[in-house]
Structures are given as structure tokens and as C-alpha cells.
Amino acid sequence: MTRYLVRRTLLAIPLVLGIATLLFFVINLAPGDPTQLMINPSMRAEVVAQMRANFGLDQPLPVRYVKWLTALVQGDLGYSYSYNQPVSQLIAQILPNTLLLSGAALAVAFVVGVLIGIVQAVRQYSLLDQALSFVALFFYSMPSFWLALMMILVFALFARNVWDWPIYFPPSGTRSVDFAQLGTWDQIVDRVRYMVLPVTSLALVLAAGIARYTRGSMLEVVRQDYVRTARAKGLPERTVILKHALRNALIPVITLLGLYLPVLFSGTVFIEYVFGWPGMGKTIVDAISMRDYPVVMGTSVIFACMVVVGNLIADVLYAVVDPRIRYE
């Protein structure tokens, strides 16, 4: 297993570097550069030229590429033009937000999705199964930004201003402004309150998809001979489903996890925008529009690493749920 992991990791190096190289040239060939976005009628040509020189943008592209690559190999992701701080530091400030949001959403989505999937498979064609299918499809086909806006409307605006509910949630942000003045317990409650809406918006859509997968895969497994054998030897239904059937049914779901992990790091742009959640998705989109090359490159390298790590985790989990799978 260790050898396998090392081999996979080593194979990932050229992949990550290749992606980064491709991105470097693509973003640098896009029209415009960071100085052109500092719009001021008196931004004269000579000021722009000086600013480009200060940024090192006056050097030829291949020279900049070699410099960037040399720095990257030394762990230096460069300096952001629009945030005026080192990219590594910026990512260190932003990444925890994303990990918190996507980690929580992923956990909720998988727990809820798998549970619903099991219930549906066990009670196939029952009224409950059909109702859950309907609900799952409803959320699955909903655009996440629309769902997010509706959540804000219902659980923030209407809950507080119209229906006067005892509990409502803040529409945006990661913590209240007087967070620093709160006690530890209140701080935890505060953070959770701010997470509820974005995590739910993100998790609902994912859970719906996971439930569909789990249901399908469970239905296939419960018809297998070994499940029948388990039932025949008199095991309680709970053990049959959770121990014998579920473990095998989870294999395709784990593939899903491998695919979702990187998407969650990069693909939460809408949720981040709507909930004003300062995360990686919004950072990279803003950096592209600001032509902040170092930030684009830095975040892309991180994403590429996430994809590799996500797939690696999925592969390891295969072996965990299915003892027949061995990596040499």
C-alpha cells in the first residue's frame, strides 16, 4: 500500500506541473494585464509601464515562466498584484474557510444521502420511497445559486422580519462582527449559525445525488446471493443491510466522493458569492478577472493537488470497504 501511494504521488508531480505550465501560458496570453485594470483617467502610459516594470511584467514570457517555476519548486507562490500580499499567505487565510464549508457540506451530504438511499432501497416502491425520490430529484435539478437565494429569503429575511421565528440565520459572512468579544461556547454557536445556510444549500444538492446513487447500488446488492445467504442463516435484518449489503453498495458511492472532493474545493463559487463566504472559488474567479496571475497560478496548483489527493483518498477507501481490492 505504501509503495502504491508513493508511486501515485510521484506520478502526480509531472501532472501538477503540466497543468500549472499550461495554465501559466493560457492566463498570460489572455488579453489585458493587471495594470490595465487600475482604471483612472490620469493613469498615463508611462505610469502603466512603470507599474509593469515594478511587477516584473516587462520581461519576456519565457523568462517569467522560468522564474515562476524556480520559485514554485522552492515553495514560493509569488506575490499577489491585487491583494498586495504573498499568495501563500493569502491562500492560508482563504483555504480554511473553504475547507470548513466544503468539509461540513460533504459530511452532511454523505451522511444524509447514504441514509436516504438505504431507506429508499429497503422500502423500494413504497410511498416513502417515491416521496423521497421526488424530493431528491427536486433538489438535484435545482440550480445551487437559486436554492441559496431562496434559503436566504426564507431562513433569514422571512424568518426574522415576517414570521418572527425564534431562530433565524444571518444571510452572509462567516462570523458576527463582535465575534472576538464572545466567550468560547458563544463563538462556536456563532460560527455554526453562520455556516447553516451555506452548508445546507451546498449539501442538499449533493445529498440528493448521493441518495440516488446509494439507492441504485443498494438495490443491486440486496439481490445478490450472499445477502440472501446472510438472511437465510438468520441474521437480523439490520446486520444484513448495514454489514453485508451496505459495504458493497458503497463502492460506487466512493467513486463519487473522489469526484466531489476537488469539485468542492473549486466549485463552490456560486455559494461563496451568494453567502459572501470568502473562499477559494471566489478568489480564483476574482483573480482571473483582475489578471492577478500569481494568485491564479497559486490557487490552480492547490486545486491540482486537491484533485490528486481526492482521487488518492477514493482509491484508498476502495481497499477499505472491499478487502478484495489490493494495491501493490
Added chain:
Amino acid sequence: MMATRASIVLGLVVVVAACGRDYADGGAAAMGVETFCADVAPAVDAFVTRMEQERPVTDSARYGGTVVVASIGDLPDGMNHFASSNYSASQNQQFVNLMPLIRYDASIQPQPYLAESWEVDDLTRPSTITFHLRRDVYWHDGVRTDANDVAFTYKVVTDPETAYPNAAFWDHYVGGAAGVEVIDSFTVRVRLTPHADYMDPWTSVSIMPRHLLEGVPVSQLKQHPYGTQCPVGNGPFVFVEHRPQESWTFKANPAFPTGLGGRPYLDRYVFRVIPEQTTLLTDLLTENIDVYLGPRADQVPEIIRSEALDLLHSVFRSYTLVAWNARRPQLADARVRRAMTLGINRHEIVEAELRGYGVVANSGVPPFHWAYDPTLVDSLRYDPAEARRLLEEAGWTDRNGDGVRENTEGVPLEFTIKYNQGNRYRQDIAEIMQAQLDQIGVEVQPQVMEFGTMIAQISGEERDFDATVFSWVTEFKLDDMDLFHSSRIDQPYAFSGTRNAQMDRLLDTLQLVVDRQAAIPLWKEYQLLLLQEQPYTYFYFPERLDGINKRVRGVTMDARGEWVNIKDWWIPKEERRAAQRAAAR
């Protein structure tokens, strides 16, 4: 075997490095970030704590509370004035964290601020200004602000290597060390050649701390950690924390001079970034934020309906325009450009788009400005018949009956209007123009573009555009040199590329006339000439709209900006967040 192992180890190192695990060092160490911030933070804490003890707050009915101001964008340059090209960032420098030498009062007259007085050697032909600084202004780390800070700031902003964005401020000042002289610790003199509104730059140039930034190569000042990580200002609010894309937190400066009103009423001021405007409105309605800067006009009814909120609105210094690329043959004739303006119902656009919160513009001179000519307000009003006549006169006639005019060579009168995505006002303008100009036989294609690409195309050497929808924010010192003077035709923002000798003469003269009374007729002539020449079709000055929670008292927002008197904002004790939180329990 050894080689394999070594390569595995090396490979792992590369992956770990490339995956960014090693966040703490890298570029940060190279820039001295850690030492800079680690050095200044304890000094600021110590000074502020000491001053808080020395000057305790007595009137708790007014002093205290936190105000949250939110907007769709971050403050990209932070509190680093040397890099400042962003409106909100500049405002926060001027009124929150730093101090310019002077400030405007509501009637746009210069008033003392960091400088308690100043002398101009000759009011009709000024060649030096001598500023006398206050002696009771301290940087937030306890060092006194003095004339050396002013001289340092002046030398940096006039140094070409700094790439200071507002280069036009210094066109008629003597740059560098030759232009500034420290007379004594609190007196400083700058040199200039006589020109119009020469005091104006001093209202927006925030003075920067010499003791912290001298010695940093000027070309690297923009990237110095001072700006976004540990600014040390001297203004009414002390920097506490910056979370990128999320918030800036400031607290009251207990050492702010009593002569300038002393400590601000608010304990803390938080600037939040919320990129989605629907969320912003909900945040305001649910009192998660106190001030929503720049709501869309269509959100105004919701704000007005709410009992807890007020809408502040006033005409601002920005204007929206369509720039015509006169380098294009079909747009080279001023009569054609004038016909375009006459063919568009701008008053209707102000009513429909801005719900009346705006004024039709005919030049870049804002309606409240002393140089504004109110008699021209109704010029070039919607008149399709006159537009058609002008086009006929210029030789554009529909010769083949397809509804689009052609010239004698059969070239149709058609062009594209570029606008950036994500700006609904600009999209609507382009689409309304398409519909209305079609009525006078002109074919217009609106074309949406990614912002960076559009800027590259309209400001690059190629000038790859026919027309573009755009906006400018002007200073109080008006200066269209870089937009319309023929000697600046290759500058990035000389969109129109028109050449007009009279315009050149006026622009040259207007910059130099010191006496306003003598300048007014020239400004009138200039505004008349713009109506003739139409390098732009000026659309409107939109009113600046701000949604604000009524619990925040004492707020003034006008053409000077939104933060102009933030020092005097206050929240009654029982309406503060902490009080509400306690009451909810």
C-alpha cells in the same frame, strides 16, 4: 537504488512544496512581512492601550457600539496610499485610517485637518504653499506625525518609479526633493507653478508614515505588507484586522486630537465585503449590516418601505458615458456623433434605469461644481428629426432601402458598442441605444465582454472598438487633459481620439487659470464645445444611493464621499448590537 530513493525524497519535497503546505514562508519571508508586522503590532497595542487609560470615555450614551458598512468590493490597495487607485480604499485612507493635510467642508472649501493652517505666497500666481501641521497628531504606534512625513510622502508620490496612479495631480507641481522643503518639524513648503484648483490634491493625498516606510525601494512600496496586513495610520480609527475578501476592522483612536473632535464616538467600524447585491439587501433588512453602499436603483423601494431603514442619496462625482472612437471613419464626423446623442432619449433612461435618481449629463462637470453651466442642462435633448437631418447633412442616407443609412461609397452606418459583463446599467444602455438608433437608420450591435479583455481592447494601441459604455469618477479638480487633448491621444484612456485645436487651447488654459471667476466663462466655452464635438455621449450623473439603518445617527454622505464624517457617527446605547444580543436572552 540510492538514486531512486533520492529521487523519491526529492519528488515528495516538490509535491509538498507545490501543494503549498509550507504556507508560512516563501514570498512572505522575502518581503520581511513577518518582521514588519511583528515589529509594529506591539507598539500600536501599547500606545492605544496607554491612551485609552489616559483618556477614558465618560459619556457612554454616545460613545460605543460597532457600525458595519458593507459593499460588493474589497479595498484592494488597503491603507497604502502610494498604491491607491480604488475609490473606496482612498476614502478609507482619507477619513478612517490616515489623514490628508486638508479636507473639504460641505461647500467644497478647503478646511484645516492635519495642517492647521497654510499660506500661499501669491494668491494670483501661487508658487509655494507653506503648511503648518498640528502638533498633536500621532501615528498609531505613538510616533508624532511631523513635516518629515509630509516631505517623505510628497517625494514618493512624485517619484516616477512609484507609479503613483494619480500622476495628473503633480502636472504643475515641482516633483521630488526639489519641490519640498522641511522648514521645521511642523512646517513644510511645496513648490508649484500657478494652476487651477492647486489645493485639491492635498484633500485626497493621505500622508504616510516616514519612520516605517522610508528605505523601502519605492518600486516595492505597493507590495509592502503595510497596506493590507498591518497599516499604522494617524487618523480617527486604528487598524485591527483584515480578512481578505471578507472584512476590515478598525477601532476608535483614543489619541485623535481633541481639536479635531477627539476620539470617534464609535468603538469599532467594520467594512464588510458581500459580493451579491440581493444578499447585501437582505443583510441590511435583517440588520446584519448597518450601511449598504450603492444599492441598485431597483432595490430602493424595498429600502424605503422598511421602517428601520433610511435611504441617503446625493449627486455624486461619477458619470456614465458612451465613448465614440473617432478614429473610425463612420464616427470621425462630429455631426454623426451629435446625431447619436440626439437620437437617444437620455432623460427617459434616467427615469427608467435610475428611477429618477440621477441627472442627465452634458459634460464631465458635475451639477454641484462651481464650473457647471446650468443653462446647458437641456442641450441635445432627444430629437430624432434633428438627428436624421444631421446624418443626411453628413452624407449618410439610406440608399438601398434596407433601413440602414449608407455613405456615398455604400458603406453602411453600423457599429458595435462594447460593455462589460455583470453591469446591468451598461447593458441596458447598449440595448436601448440599439433600439432607438435603429429608428434613425443606424445599426448598432451591443457586444458584452469580459472586463479585462474589454479594457485591453479599448485602451490598447489597436483601439479595437467603435463605441463603449463606461463610467468615470472625477476629482473636484476637473482635468480632461488625458481624455481629450490631442497631445495625449496615445494615452490609455484617450478613448475618443478626437483632435480639435480649440479644445486643446481650452484644456491648456483651464488648467492654468487660478482665478475661478476668470475661469467660469472658459468652462462655459469648454462645455459648449463638448456639445459640438461629442467625443462622448454623456449619459448621466447617477445619484449615489446608500441604504442605512436608522439606529446609526449623525451620518453625512455627499459628493465628498460616504465616509466623510464617520468620526461623528453614533448609535444610541440601547440600540447597539451587544445591548440587543443581551436583550434577546
